[in-house]
Each structure stands twice: as structure tokens, then as C-alpha cells.
Amino acid sequence: MVNFIWPTTTKKVTSGFRPPHRPSHHGIDIAENGYHEIYASAAGTVSRSENNQNGYGQCIFIVHNINGQTWETVYAHMRDNSRTVSVGQTVRQNQQIGVMGNTGDSSGQHLHFELHKGRWNGSKSNAVNPLNYLDVKEEPNPITVPNETPSDNNYYRIHTGLFTTLSGYERALNELKAVYNYTIYLAPDEPKLVGDDEWRIRFYTGRVQGQNNARILKKAFEDRFSWNIHIVDANQDHEEIDYKAAGNSENTYYRIMTGFFRSLGGFNNARATLKQSYSGITYEASDDSRLREDGDLKLRFYTGRVMGITAAQELKARLEQQFSWNFNIIEAQVGKK
Ligand SMILES: [Zn+2]
Known part of the structure; x- marks a missing residue:
């Protein structure tokens, strides 16, 4: 073009x-x-x-x-x-x-x-x-997964390094999606660390067999992108979050919101108790705190963002195991504290 x-x-x-x-x-x-x-x-x-x-x-x-x-x-x-x-x-x-x-x-x-x-x-x-013809971008050549005869029986993936800002992560993911038409996964050990102020997030490819294929794929990534790229061992299967479809529920941010507390003491106790076992950031629901001075207390709090409905459901289940309060999953508005 x-x-x-x-x-x-x-x-x-x-x-x-x-x-x-x-x-x-x-x-x-x-x-x-x-x-x-x-x-x-x-x-x-x-x-x-x-x-x-x-x-x-x-x-x-x-x-x-x-x-x-x-x-x-x-x-x-x-x-x-x-x-x-x-x-x-x-x-x-x-x-x-x-x-x-x-x-x-x-x-x-x-x-x-x-x-x-x-x-x-x-x-x-x-x-x-x-x-x-104006501003028609040249189509970049896609990255294809190599398919050489595997040099060994092991499986590998390509991991990116950690992204520490949401905007950097999203830009990288979009750049990758433009040229890599395969499933992309969110590193499953990272979403629990995703708070509003501290992003630690990366993604990785599906598995390829053989060191030779892994090296070819790594080089294809390095030729195209400036991020850190690693080959990681992938013999053990683990739960994977599919990021292929943009805008799906795994590509959305969620928080866990408590139900309403009717007394300030109960609210403060609950939040302090939560902090003993939940290391993530918690927020007071900002639209409810103005009601605190009213006779009718309606207070609740919510967690930092997590990426994907699967991670949100896991966090909700973990909180429900430990606490008797109501928990709801809500969609997180980006930028809202
Ligand atoms: Zn004219």
C-alpha cells in the first residue's frame, strides 16, 4: 500500500x-x-x-x-x-x-x-x-508462530517483562494484537498485585514446542518491539486467561465492593479486619461517604482494580471465605480512586 x-x-x-x-x-x-x-x-x-x-x-x-x-x-x-x-x-x-x-x-x-x-x-x-490513499498505514507483516521440527520435547512460552503503568501495558497489548493473531494471556500470578497505584502486569504467548521454535518466536518479538522478552518453561499447564477478544470480560477491570455498613464502628472494624488478610489497597466508596454525617449511615468500601472477570471472581470467593459481609463485583472506572 x-x-x-x-x-x-x-x-x-x-x-x-x-x-x-x-x-x-x-x-x-x-x-x-x-x-x-x-x-x-x-x-x-x-x-x-x-x-x-x-x-x-x-x-x-x-x-x-x-x-x-x-x-x-x-x-x-x-x-x-x-x-x-x-x-x-x-x-x-x-x-x-x-x-x-x-x-x-x-x-x-x-x-x-x-x-x-x-x-x-x-x-x-x-x-x-x-x-x-491518505494516511493509509502500511500493513505490518504479521508475526507467525514458528513450526520447525521441535529440537526437544519441552514446551515454552514468550513472556514480556512487567509493565508498571496501565497505559504502557495497554499500548503494548494493542501493538502486539496488530501483528500477532494468536491467543495472548495475562500472567496469572500478577492480577492480584494490580492496585490503582502500582501496576505490575505482563502477558505471554501460547506454548510452542522446542527451544528452536521458542528462540525464533523470541527473536520475532525482539525485532518488532522494544520490551523485554523472555522464554519461559511451559511444560506445566495452568489456568489461562484468554485475551484474544478485545473488550471481553477478561479485558476489563473490576473491583470487589462490600455491601453497606449501617454503623461507622462496624465499617471501621470491617475495613481494619480486611486489611489484616488482604494486602491490596481498599477505598471508601466515594459516592457514599457524604452520607456519613447523616443519621442514616450508608458506608462501604471496595478494593483496587483487578484485570478480568476470572480474577475478580477468584478474589470475591477468597473474601467470602473469610468474611460474612456481602461482596459484589463491580466494573472499575479507570482513573477513579
Ligand atoms: Zn476542488
């Missing part, structure tokens, strides 16, 4: 490519008030730089040769005296070539931008819709 970039500092499209009411509009109009530089959408060679009398006004044409395919882009209606490049000059992608204006056949400041697959011609038969 070819990567053309937006040719100016705004993406406000005010007229599309060959709409039904304007079939001879062979480009798109991008318009916004103010000062907007115009950039070469891809690297190439300037084929025209002129004050065109047939409607384009102050305009620049650039010819691009990308993987053997010729393209030509047109930038029209630029400001007088703003063109910075001349015919025959080579330009880099994103190099400034002018400023958005209102010259030629134009009513109101805008950039008229055309993209031609092949050279521009008078009938504009090669024009294509630029919106199908």
Missing part, C-alpha cells in the same frame, strides 16, 4: 471526489480559515509550478514513482507568491511547497487536491479518490 500524507494542516474536507452533484470534481477540497501550509503528499519531482489560467490558479504538480507505479498529485488555488519549488526540483514527503489560498477559479480559501494513478491528463481519466 502506498502512503500519501495529508497535504495540509487541516483535514476538513468541504467537497469530495466526483460527488453526484459535481461529477467533474476530480479531487477533494480541503478548507479552513487561517494560515495553512501545503506539503508534498509523497516524495517526487515537481512537474508544474505555475499560475495556471485554466482554473487551478497558483498550483504545483508533483510526479511520484512508488514501487514502479507513477502517480501525480495536484495542489491548486495556493496563495500568490507562496510557491517554494520549481519544475524539475525533487521534493521530500511533507516538504512545504506553498500556502493555502484562493487564487484561480475559487470562491473562498481552500486547497484543491488531486491524486492521479498515472500522469495527470486533460480528461483527468487517471484521477482516483485521494481519501482512499
Whole structure:
């Protein structure tokens, strides 16, 4: 896929490519008030730089040769005296070539931008819709699980190092999901450590057989990502949390919330008792504490976040074994203390 970039500092499209009411509009109009530089959408060679009398006004044409395919882009209606490049000059992608204006056949400041697959011609038969090409990211090559004859009978996984921020973890997981189309697991020994202030979380792959396959997969990860990557022994099966489907209940954060306490003494006792056996952070329900001064006490508290419904159910079961209060699983709002 070819990567053309937006040719100016705004993406406000005010007229599309060959709409039904304007079939001879062979480009798109991008318009916004103010000062907007115009950039070469891809690297190439300037084929025209002129004050065109047939409607384009102050305009620049650039010819691009990308993987053997010729393209030509047109930038029209630029400001007088703003063109910075001349015919025959080579330009880099994103190099400034002018400023958005209102010259030629134009009513109101805008950039008229055309993209031609092949050279521009008078009938504009090669024009294509630029919106199908702008900012289209190159598809990264996927990472495939190696399938060589195993060098031994043992199983291995690839573990990431620990992530200590939620945002870093989520960014890494999304980067991985973009290129690794297999099941990804949350390290099962970590979710109990996940409090609001202290993230310690990592993920790992499914099992591969043989050191040779594990090394190939590790290298594929290291070539692509800057995280720490480890090979770990995976002969023993253990419970695994499937992270493959984004937005599922294992990819959501939960807390355990107690039921209401009707006396301040009972509430304080309960929270102190909990702290003796639960090392995680606990919070007072912030929407209920304002009721504390009322005659009608409605107090409860909740735990720090845990990742995934399975981990939440495990924590709830553990708390219910030790305490007689009501416990509920609630979805955790990220950022809420
Ligand atoms: Zn136009």
C-alpha cells in the first residue's frame, strides 16, 4: 500500500471526489480559515509550478514513482507568491511547497487536491479518490508462530517483562494484537498485585514446542518491539486467561465492593479486619461517604482494580471465605480512586 500524507494542516474536507452533484470534481477540497501550509503528499519531482489560467490558479504538480507505479498529485488555488519549488526540483514527503489560498477559479480559501494513478491528463481519466490513499498505514507483516521440527520435547512460552503503568501495558497489548493473531494471556500470578497505584502486569504467548521454535518466536518479538522478552518453561499447564477478544470480560477491570455498613464502628472494624488478610489497597466508596454525617449511615468500601472477570471472581470467593459481609463485583472506572 502506498502512503500519501495529508497535504495540509487541516483535514476538513468541504467537497469530495466526483460527488453526484459535481461529477467533474476530480479531487477533494480541503478548507479552513487561517494560515495553512501545503506539503508534498509523497516524495517526487515537481512537474508544474505555475499560475495556471485554466482554473487551478497558483498550483504545483508533483510526479511520484512508488514501487514502479507513477502517480501525480495536484495542489491548486495556493496563495500568490507562496510557491517554494520549481519544475524539475525533487521534493521530500511533507516538504512545504506553498500556502493555502484562493487564487484561480475559487470562491473562498481552500486547497484543491488531486491524486492521479498515472500522469495527470486533460480528461483527468487517471484521477482516483485521494481519501482512499491518505494516511493509509502500511500493513505490518504479521508475526507467525514458528513450526520447525521441535529440537526437544519441552514446551515454552514468550513472556514480556512487567509493565508498571496501565497505559504502557495497554499500548503494548494493542501493538502486539496488530501483528500477532494468536491467543495472548495475562500472567496469572500478577492480577492480584494490580492496585490503582502500582501496576505490575505482563502477558505471554501460547506454548510452542522446542527451544528452536521458542528462540525464533523470541527473536520475532525482539525485532518488532522494544520490551523485554523472555522464554519461559511451559511444560506445566495452568489456568489461562484468554485475551484474544478485545473488550471481553477478561479485558476489563473490576473491583470487589462490600455491601453497606449501617454503623461507622462496624465499617471501621470491617475495613481494619480486611486489611489484616488482604494486602491490596481498599477505598471508601466515594459516592457514599457524604452520607456519613447523616443519621442514616450508608458506608462501604471496595478494593483496587483487578484485570478480568476470572480474577475478580477468584478474589470475591477468597473474601467470602473469610468474611460474612456481602461482596459484589463491580466494573472499575479507570482513573477513579
Ligand atoms: Zn476542488
